[in-house]
Amino acid sequence: MATPYKVKEPRIDDISLLEPEATYSYADYLKWTFEERVELIKGKLFRMSPAPRRTHQEIGVVMGSEIYNYLKGKLCKVYHAPFDVRFPSNQGDSDDQTFTVVQPDLCVVCDPAKLDDAGCKGAPDLVVEILSPATASKDLNEKYYLYEEHGVKEYWVVYPGENVLEIYELIDGKYISRGKFVREDQVRSNVLKGLVLNLEDVFEEVS
Structure with missing residues (x-):
């Protein structure tokens, strides 16, 4: 029996591709490869400071x-x-x-x-x-x-x-x-x- 083909889920390399009001999980977070640091609090996206003072x-x-x-x-x-x-x-x-x-x-x-x-x-x-x-x-x-x-x-x-x-x-x-x-x-x-x-x-x- 052939092994089912799995479609590779895309990585997100640009934060502008995300919907600010959407609900995201840690599984989503792991797919993000953009440089901006972000946090998730109860599924809501929060940007962090670009670089601490x-x-x-x-x-x-x-x-x-x-x-x-x-x-x-x-x-x-x-x-x-x-x-x-x-x-x-x-x-x-x-x-x-x-x-x-x-x-x-x-x-x-x-x-x-x-x-x-x-x-x-x-x-x-x-x-x-x-x-x-x-x-x-x-x-x-x-x-x-x-x-x-x-x-x-x-x-x-x-x-x-x-x-x-x-x-x-x-x-x-x-x-x-x-x-x-x-x-x-x-x-x-x-x-x-x-x-x-x-x-x-x-x-x-x-x-």
Whole structure:
């Protein structure tokens, strides 16, 4: 019996070919080969900033390095964008049943079962987003509720222009702000016990 011929599905190499109001899955996302970075939140397409500003990069490097050094020899791992984090409704959902994939600036994953060659499938334990003018609304709204809904235990939001870090902690399924911390402060994670960040170091290069 002859093997049925399978038509190869086309790759999408131009973002203008996508319908902005359409609903897309992670399976669709994997077919896109254009250079623009995008995220999907509940099937809705969101463009990301073309390239982070210098201060955004510097803050990310310092925070990522501090967290990496703290996690050496521990089970948890830290990852920086571009790194795909998929949020399926159920852990067994296939790519075409998954409608959310985002790229946090930094995320920490403590459950190795959530990691695969494609990235992370399920909620990281801690997520850091460094705000930029193009993404601030998404980070403070859609992503805030997304991370809360899926059980990200801590959500750190960095305001580069103000030299401020705000920490949200998940308590009884809802985020509670632990406060806004400024350049002179030290911050501690309740998820990563023992992690202490000096914000003077984080914001050192920010004028």
